[in-house]
Amino acid sequence: MEARTRISGSEHWTRKGDVKLFLWQKSPPTGEKPKATILFVHGSSMASQPTFDLQVPGRADSSVMEWFAERGFDTWCMDMEGYGRSDKSRPINCDIANGADDLAAGSQYILKHTGAKKLLVYGISSGALRAAAFAERHPERVARLALDAFVWTGKGSPTLVERRKKLAEFQSKHRRPIDRKFVHSIFERDHPGTADKATIEAFADAILALDDSVPTGTYVDMCARLPVVDPARISVPTIIMRGEFDGIASYEDLIDFFGRLPNPDKQFSVMAGISHASFQQKNYLTAYHILHSFFTLPDPVYRG
Numbered sequence: 492m493e494a495r496t497r498i499s500g501s502e503h504w505t506r507k508g509d510v511k512l513f514l515w516q517k518s519p520p521t522g523e524k525p526k527a528t529i530l531f532v533h534g535s536s537m538a539s540q541p542t543f544d545l546q547v548p549g550r551a552d553s554s555v556m557e558w559f560a561e562r563g564f565d566t567w568c569m570d571m572e573g574y575g576r577s578d579k580s581r582p583i584n585c586d587i588a589n590g591a592d593d594l595a596a597g598s599q600y601i602l603k604h605t606g607a608k609k610l611l612v613y614g615i616s617s618g619a620l621r622a623a624a625f626a627e628r629h630p631e632r633v634a635r636l637a638l639d640a641f642v643w644t645g646k647g648s649p650t651l652v653e654r655r656k657k658l659a660e661f662q663s664k665h666r667r668p669i670d671r672k673f674v675h676s677i678f679e680r681d682h683p684g685t686a687d688k689a690t691i692e693a694f695a696d697a698i699l700a701l702d703d704s705v706p707t708g709t710y711v712d713m714c715a716r717l718p719v720v721d722p723a724r725i726s727v728p729t730i731i732m733r734g735e736f737d738g739i740a741s742y743e744d745l746i747d748f749f750g751r752l753p754n755p756d757k758q759f760s761v762m763a764g765i766s767h768a769s770f771q772q773k774n775y776l777t778a779y780h781i782l783h784s785f786f787t788l789p790d791p792v793y794r795g
Contacts, residue, residue, distance in 0.1 A: 498557045500544065505600035507592055513576035514569040514597055515540055517556040525565035527634065527786065528607040530598060531556065532568075532590075532625075534616035534640070535709040536669055536677070538575025539568035541697035542615070542770065547690050555770050558779055564786075565605060569597040571621070573666070573706040584665045586708030587719050590621035591628060598625070598632050609634035611786045615769065616640040616739060617709035623720040630726045637782055639732040640739050640767050643748040645717040647741030650680065650767075655714045662711055666704040671695045681766035682736035687773055694771050722748045728756035730785045732778065734765035755794075758785060 503514040519525055531543040543566075547553040556566040570577035571593045573585035583589065598610055612633050614622030619638040626633045645651045661667060674695040678686045712719055731749050733742070749759050760781050762769065769778040 498560050500556075503600065503604065505596055507572065507596040510572050510581065511578045512569060512572065512593055512597060514567060514600065515544065515556075517544065517554075517560045517566045519560050519563050519565065521563075523563070525605075525607075526563040527611050528565040528567065528601065528605055529559055529611045529613065529786065530567050530569070530594070530601060532594065532612065532614035532618035532622045533571065533574070534618045535713075536673070536705050537694075537698040538570045538577075538701045540570075540575065541694060541701070542768075543568045545690075545694060545697055545771065547693040550687075550690060552776070552779070553690070553693075555775075555779060559783070562783065564611075565607070567597075567601055569593065573708075575701045582665060583706075584708035584711060585706035587617065587620045587624055587712045589708065590617070591624035594621060594625040595629060598629065602632065611635050611637075613637040613639065613782060614641075616767065617713060620709070620712070620719060623725060626727055626729075627720060627724045633727045635786055635788075636725065636727050636729045637732060637785060638729065639769055639778070640734065640737055641731060641745065641748075642713060642740035643718050643720070643722070643744050645713065645740070646744050648739055648744070650738040651714060653680075654710060658711070658714045661707040661714065665707060667707050667710070668704045669698070669702060671699065674698055677768055678766070678771075681734075681738045685734075685736060685764060685766045685772050685774070686768070690771050694768075722751035723753060725752055726754055728754055728788075730758040730760060730781075732760050732762060732769065732781060734762050734767060734769060734772070736764075736766040739767060756788075756791060760785075 533539040619641040
């Protein structure tokens with residue numbers, strides 16, 4: 492069997508006003524022109540590299556960035572303000588709207604640096620909300636949009652019912668602590684057993700190496716301010732990716748959102764055996780292949 496080429500990463504930095512933002516890139520190993528450029532957007536409780544460039548011994552293709560880079564894509568992720576290696580100095584809670592501002596700054600840098608005309612954008616959980624808000628504001632920068640573990644109004648969400656019990660606490664401060672027990676809870680709250688122990692521990696190690704606290708803004712938005720995006724204003728081709736056991740949103744909430752998307756180039760995909768953190772699940776290759784299929788779908792020739 493031919494040995495796989497190790498794909499190295501490169502760090503980049505850009506600014507949103509005075510705020511310094513970290514970006515991470517992994518490109519195809521061949522040196523050929525990429526098929527397209529992907530921007531991955533992380534969620535509420537962890538930075539970008541643990542989510543999208545996770546290395547787990549014995550678990551092939553743990554890094555979704557490397558998996559797509561091996562298939563010819565230029566892949567990027569970035570730490571939102573308040574997370575990971577990005578600036579954490581401002582006394583704000585870094586809500587969804589602020590994350591959309593980060594994506595505006597990050598996407599501008601990526602497009603200028605790579606010469607790409609548009610980006611394929613994937614967001615998970617509150618990262619999906621950030622990505623959707625960004626697509627509302629800048630459809631000209633988005634070729635295709637993937638919303639994973641997404642929530643619209645919050646109606647029927649068991650996860651948010653429990654989270655709202657601590658809303659007053661989240662509203663009282665700009666950051667909330669995270670630890671290994673918290674990371675474990677991500678995989679225990681919906682359907683225990685969907686992720687293996689080694690992956691969970693590697694994920695926790697990577698998250699906690701960068702942060703011992705994270706901003707409260709996305710939690711406040713998801714508990715008290717939904718909806719924060721309008722499907723009628725998302726004009727780009729869009730896929731909704733929903734884990735079978737994910738408790739962040741009900742099927743009814745997502746189907747209602749999906750029905751209001753104006754672009755007929757849209758898909759709704761249920762991922763069997765998956766709960767919330769798709770790329771850290773036992774069935775992670777399901778998520779990879781669904782996303783790859785959508786990102787490589789040809790544009791319609793006939794539109795009627």
